[in-house]
Amino acid sequence: xxxxxxxxxxxxxxxxxxxxxxxxxxxxxxxxxxxxxxxxxxxxxxxxxxxxxxxxxxxxxxxxxxxxxxxxxxxxxxxxxxxxxxxxxxxxxxxxxxxxxxxxxxxxxxxxxxxxxxxxxxxxxxxxxxxxxxxxxxxxxxxxxxxxxxxxxxxxxxxxxxxxxxxxxxxxxxxxxxxxxxxxxxxxxxxxxxxxxxxxxxxxxxxxxxxxxxxxxxxxxxxxxxxxxxxxxxxxxxxxxxxxxxxxxxxxxxxxxxxxxxxxxxxxxxxxxxxxxxxxxxxxxxxxxxxxxxxxxxxxxxxxxxxxxxxxxxxxxxxxxxxxxxxxxxxxxxxxxxxxxxxxxxxxxxxxxxxxxxxxxxxxxxxxxxxxxxxxxxxxxxxxxxxxxxxxxxxxxxxxxxxxxxxxxxxxx
Ligand code: F3S
Numbered sequence: 001x002x003x004x005x006x007x008x009x010x011x012x013x014x015x016x017x018x019x020x021x022x023x024x025x026x027x028x029x030x031x032x033x034x035x036x037x038x039x040x041x042x043x044x045x046x047x048x049x050x051x052x053x054x055x056x057x058x059x060x061x062x063x064x065x066x067x068x069x070x071x072x073x074x075x076x077x078x079x080x081x082x083x084x085x086x087x088x089x090x091x092x093x094x095x096x097x098x099x100x101x102x103x104x105x106x107x108x109x110x111x112x113x114x115x116x117x118x119x120x121x122x123x124x125x126x127x128x129x130x131x132x133x134x135x136x137x138x139x140x141x142x143x144x145x146x147x148x149x150x151x152x153x154x155x156x157x158x159x160x161x162x163x164x165x166x167x168x169x170x171x172x173x174x175x176x177x178x179x180x181x182x183x184x185x186x187x188x189x190x191x192x193x194x195x196x197x198x199x200x201x202x203x204x205x206x207x208x209x210x211x212x213x214x215x216x217x218x219x220x221x222x223x224x225x226x227x228x229x230x231x232x233x234x235x236x237x238x239x240x241x242x243x244x245x246x247x248x249x250x251x252x253x254x255x256x257x258x259x260x261x262x263x264x265x266x267x268x269x270x271x272x273x274x275x276x277x278x279x280x281x282x283x284x285x286x287x288x289x290x291x292x293x294x295x296x297x298x299x300x301x302x303x304x305x306x307x308x309x310x311x312x313x314x315x316x317x318x319x320x321x322x323x324x325x326x327x328x329x330x331x332x333x334x335x336x337x338x339x340x341x342x343x344x345x346x347x348x349x350x351x352x353x354x355x356x357x358x359x360x361x362x363x364x365x366x367x368x369x370x371x372x373x374x375x376x377x378x379x380x381x382x383x384x385x386x387x388x389x390x391x392x393x394x395x396x397x398x399x400x401x402x403x404x405x406x407x408x409x410x411x412x413x
Contacts, residue, residue, distance in 0.1 A: 030171025085306030135164025182264030189222030204380030210242025236373035237379025289392025300330035322408030
């Protein structure tokens with residue numbers, strides 16, 4: 001790989017041990033993937049902020065880095081942690097577990113990481129521009145940054161993201177190269193689909209796309225309109241059921257003004273027709289649980305936006321969550337504060353729902369609750385919670401989720 005004079009000096013240790021080690025890791029990664037050189041990044045986003053992901057190894061590594069004077073070189077934000085820093089006792093998090101997460105938070109603070117504790121950093125303090133190179137991890141954030149914003153980042157692994165943050169660089173391969181951003185699998189939607197499925201439609205379509213596409217790049221043709229939150233939900237589901245890091249939606253995402261542009265002027269390697277039947281089959285797969293009594297409801301995955309908070313408040317105002325049911329809404333502190341100012345948090349809490357801030361059902365240890373059936377409107381939760389929380393899962397629309405929390409029971413969609 002070509003290295004600049006400065007990069008050679010970093011590898012010689014002129015800028016300190018943390019940068020030397022970090023660039024060495026990135027160099028090995030670049031060589032493995034055939035990168036020609038490093039590229040400077042505008043920002044980093046790190047997943048090893050979570051104790052569940054970083055573990056004791058993370059504490060050890062970050063402690064050493066801090067002792068060696070490590071500071072991030074570019075704007076760097078933290079993914080959700082494994083506790084709600086204010087309410088961890090309410091979520092029955094063991095005290096020794098919370099202590100370990102708090103220790104990681106203190107170490108990241110010393111390295112200069114912005115403590116966003118969110119999987120939607122693009123809504124708060126880490127908003128990329130079109131065409132910028134980034135060093136991000138967190139699959140749902142990566143797919144949003146690449147697809148909806150048109151920034152360039154591969155799906156970095158934990159610790160590689162820290163190396164990117166410490167050096168302000170990543171090896172130039174994969175989605176940093178224009179020729180690797182062309183669509184490969186074309187999903188052609190029946191014209192009436194988007195209106196038939198509304199709320200369910202986007203995460204279900206994302207889930208289906210992830211299953212078919214794997215790590216290739218899907219192009220979606222036939223969606224007339226999609227909101228910020230619908231694009232967020234679709235991407236997160238596709239990145240969970242598959243490894244999608246970039247999708248193009250014709251006429252909607254910035255590198256897909258036309259079908260030809262999305263495909264880079266080539267024919268798709270595969271065409272997939274998506275009609276009502278395919279969506280119904282996907283909805284069946286997303287629900288591993290049966291209809292019946294519910295004990296936990298999870299919305300806000302990826303972390304809820306202010307629009308979603310408004311919607312939850314409107315749906316819950318004057319209602320009451322059923323005894324024995326936990327309704328948890330995941331979001332970040334910036335959205336929480338705004339939602340509090342706007343009266344949404346009051347309506348949500350008066351109904352008996354809880355905000356889960358800076359973390360989520362998948363990141364927290366929830367064993368003490370003994371949950372059996374989770375209802376969610378998130379394709380990502382639907383994919384992971386049977387493993388991470390150990391529950392059955394019923395995927396449903398946002399309205400149906402909140403209704404289940406109020407009645408204490410759910411139908412399969
Ligand atoms: Fe975010 Fe947790 Fe979902 S990290 S994307 S809320 S699984």
